[in-house]
Amino acid sequence: MEMEELCRELPKIELHAHLNGSVRDSTLLELAKVLGEQGAIDFSEVEGLIKRRGRSLKECFRLFDIYHKITTDHATVTRITQEVVEDFAAENVVYLELRTTPKQNKAKEMTKRSYVEAVIDGLTAVDSVEVAFLPSTVNARNLTNFLPNEVTYNQTQRKKIFVRLLLSIDRRETTAAAMETVNLALEMKDKGVIGIDLSGNPEVGEWQTFLPALQYAKQKGLQVTLHCGEVRNNREIHSMLDFYPQRIGHACYLEEEHWEKLKVSKIPVEICLTSNLRTERITSFKEHHFADLYKAKHPVSLCTDDVGLFSTTLSNEYYLAASTFEFNKEQVYQLSRNVIEFVFADDEVKRTLAEIYDAAERRFIL
Numbered sequence: 485m486e487m488e489e490l491c492r493e494l495p496k497i498e499l500h501a502h503l504n505g506s507v508r509d510s511t512l513l514e515l516a517k518v519l520g521e522q523g524a525i526d527f528s529e530v531e532g533l534i535k536r537r538g539r540s541l542k543e544c545f546r547l548f549d550i551y552h553k554i555t556t557d558h559a560t561v562t563r564i565t566q567e568v569v570e571d572f573a574a575e576n577v578v579y580l581e582l583r584t585t586p587k588q589n590k591a592k593e594m595t596k597r598s599y600v601e602a603v604i605d606g607l608t609a610v611d612s613v614e615v616a617f618l619p620s621t622v623n624a625r626n627l628t629n630f631l632p633n634e635v636t637y638n639q640t641q642r643k644k645i646f647v648r649l650l651l652s653i654d655r656r657e658t659t660a661a662a663m664e665t666v667n668l669a670l671e672m673k674d675k676g677v678i679g680i681d682l683s684g685n686p687e688v689g690e691w692q693t694f695l696p697a698l699q700y701a702k703q704k705g706l707q708v709t710l711h712c713g714e715v716r717n718n719r720e721i722h723s724m725l726d727f728y729p730q731r732i733g734h735a736c737y738l739e740e741e742h743w744e745k746l747k748v749s750k751i752p753v754e755i756c757l758t759s760n761l762r763t764e765r766i767t768s769f770k771e772h773h774f775a776d777l778y779k780a781k782h783p784v785s786l787c788t789d790d791v792g793l794f795s796t797t798l799s800n801e802y803y804l805a806a807s808t809f810e811f812n813k814e815q816v817y818q819l820s821r822n823v824i825e826f827v828f829a830d831d832e833v834k835r836t837l838a839e840i841y842d843a844a845e846r847r848f849i850l
């Protein structure tokens with residue numbers, strides 16, 4: 485079987501996907517058209533921006549502001565969540581941690597809580613696949629749904645996917661707003677929310693602003709992942725590593741002493757190859773720091789970041805790694821399987837994921 489096809493068949497775990505960055509272009513254009521007709525936005529301008537290939541870091545954040553105008557009402561949030569989960573499941577993602585920034589919008593009578601509820605409604609609305617998003621302690625039935633003989637990549641059976649939510653703090657937010665998001669995550673722990681992410685334009689905001697909320701999250705048992713080193717920022721990167729989050733994303737601009745600290749810490753790194761290339765964090769896949777971390781056996785997971793914004797898929801990210809670094813199918817399988825260890829869900833879920841990989845093993849290991 486060709487590597488590209490294998491990467492699609494491979495059971496995969498996605499740990500770093502932003503909801504609004506993962507919306508289908510077709511959905512964005514459809515929604516934008518309606519808003520254009522209502523005179524709320526200039527459709528042709530938005531269409532041009534969505535279709536343009538340019539995705540520098542600055543352009544990404546300009547686009548996100550536009551995306552948010554298009555997607556932020558309850559029904560749309562529910563719709564995009566449903567579609568995003570269906571798209572990941574369709575390419576054999578068996579476990580998805582989906583992150584999103586709870587947003588308040590008075591004009592839409594939206595609170596951070598009602599925003600997250602709309603996301604959860606989207607998980608419930610999925611019908612092309614079975615979705616398990618509640619913790620094992622809340623819904624033991626989840627587990628019987630995932631018997632290994634019913635593995636997801638078998639095309640003849642209904643696909644299944646575990647989903648967990650991370651609530652993102654945007655770097656534009658205040659300490660109080662960040663705290664509100666953490667409190668919301670705590671209140672919604674039984675509904676599939678499992679942790680906190682710090683993201684947003686890395687040129688904006690100060691690490692110290694978010695630290696109290698992140699420390700509180702950690703104390704209260706939420707899992708924390710940070711966008712770390714997406715731009716050069718020596719002090720912030722040191723402080724983030726000292727905070728000792730459960731995972732970090734990107735790690736593009738680490739310097740020698742950061743790498744040493746990271747490798748000793750064994751903090752897993754969410755690697756976003758296409759995102760880093762398109763936002764001009766790297767100039768080629770070959771020179772990506774993934775290569776060094778992989779060689780050092782540091783825990784890494786391939787992720788998409790924003791499948792919509794960057795026109796990629798998780799299967800494509802595995803294929804890119806395999807073709808750039810000349811992995812054989814066993815190495816690709818192991819790369820994907822190793823991610824089980826650092827998913828944020830409980831051990832029951834990890835055990836089930838291991839069974840799913842066991843059942844797929846013979847297709848990848850001779």
Ligand SMILES: CNc1ncnc2c1ncn2[C@@H]1O[C@H](COP(=O)(O)O)[C@@H](O)[C@H]1O
Pocket residue numbers: 502503504505544548549583584585586652654683684685686711714759763789790
């Ligand atoms: C490209 N690299 C990136 N770096 C930092 N933050 C990013 C990002 N890509 C996405 N986001 C964060 O995710 C939000 C969109 O999804 P949600 O509205 O939360 O669902 C963006 O506004 C930004 O805060």
Ligand SMILES: [Zn+2]
Pocket residue numbers: 500502683711733789
């Ligand atoms: Zn990200």
